[in-house]
Amino acid sequence: MSVQLSDEDRARFGDDPRALFTENLREIQARIDAACARAGRDRSGVRLLPISKTVPAHILRFAFDAGIRTFGENKIQEAQQKHEALRDLPVSFAIVGHLQTNKAKYLARFASEFHALDSHRLANELNRRLEREERDLDVYVQVNTSREATKFGLAPEETLEFISELGAYPRLKLRGLMTLAIFSDDTERVRACFQRLRSLRDEALRINPNAQGLSMGMSGDFELAIEEGATIVRVGTSIFGRRPGSDAHYWPGLIPER
Numbered sequence: 001m002s003v004q005l006s007d008e009d010r011a012r013f014g015d016d017p018r019a020l021f022t023e024n025l026r027e028i029q030a031r032i033d034a035a036c037a038r039a040g041r042d043r044s045g046v047r048l049l050p051i052s053k054t055v056p057a058h059i060l061r062f063a064f065d066a067g068i069r070t071f072g073e074n075k076i077q078e079a080q081q082k083h084e085a086l087r088d089l090p091v092s093f094a095i096v097g098h099l100q101t102n103k104a105k106y107l108a109r110f111a112s113e114f115h116a117l118d119s120h121r122l123a124n125e126l127n128r129r130l131e132r133e134e135r136d137l138d139v140y141v142q143v144n145t146s147r148e149a150t151k152f153g154l155a156p157e158e159t160l161e162f163i164s165e166l167g168a169y170p171r172l173k174l175r176g177l178m179t180l181a182i183f184s185d186d187t188e189r190v191r192a193c194f195q196r197l198r199s200l201r202d203e204a205l206r207i208n209p210n211a212q213g214l215s216m217g218m219s220g221d222f223e224l225a226i227e228e229g230a231t232i233v234r235v236g237t238s239i240f241g242r243r244p245g246s247d248a249h250y251w252p253g254l255i256p257e258r
């Protein structure tokens with residue numbers, strides 16, 4: 001591996017990022033196994049989606065060596081730069097953060113999944129751009145299960161109607177629902193967000209049988225999410241380490257309590 005590590009890289013990822021990521025992934029997989037066993041769920045029903053925001057593209061080569069093939073990114077511009085930088089590798093990108101409609105054209109060019117669909121305007125523009133690119137996109141509808149004013153996503157009571165109208169956008173392949181639970185140390189409040197998403201998903205399945213997915217759970221709460229039915233857990237910090245600086249850029253207006 002010919003990637004040169006800077007001092008900054010070493011300070012953040014150590015002298016052997018590949019070994020670090022391999023070990024972290026092994027640990028997370030073991031925790032996912034255990035959570036599935038506790039919940040009586042089949043392990044094949046849960047996918048780990050590593051979230052690599054803030055991790056530089058050259059470092060993602062070590063993550064590739066550690067076995068990661070899909071990178072979850074919150075910001076379209078950052079994702080696009082990494083996509084360009086890693087063109088020689090067979091990797092794909094999942095966009096998990098809010099997207100402004102005027103950025104839909106960028107997403108349509110390269111992303112394989114989008115976990116934050118939350119408006120008709122965006123759905124329409126994505127569909128139009130995907131049509132032009134002759135591409136399809138797997139989408140998850142984001143629901144604001146905690147009803148916090150600072151969070152993106154549809155209100156729970158708007159979600160089913162929205163889903164019933166997605167047939168107007170044939171390039172968008174609905175795969176399920178996504179949420180960010182409340183940032184709280186109160187486990188029951190976090191769990192309530194996951195339960196809300198699951199019961200909405202159960203109703204959504206009557207409208208569209210492809211909506212089985214539940215994209216929920218992050219480093220701090222993925223085991224709880226698995227207990228409540230998560231099919232995709234989005235884990236960043238526990239794989240790549242703590243992000244430098246504040247997450248305010250990724251979660252505007254959101255000051256985590258924990």
Ligand SMILES: *Cc1c(COP(=O)(O)O)cnc(C)c1O
Pocket residue numbers: 051053074096097180217218219220234235236237238250
């Ligand atoms: C950053 C991010 C994650 C991962 O968060 P961690 O706490 O670092 O695991 C998950 N989902 C979204 C939408 C994110 O932006």
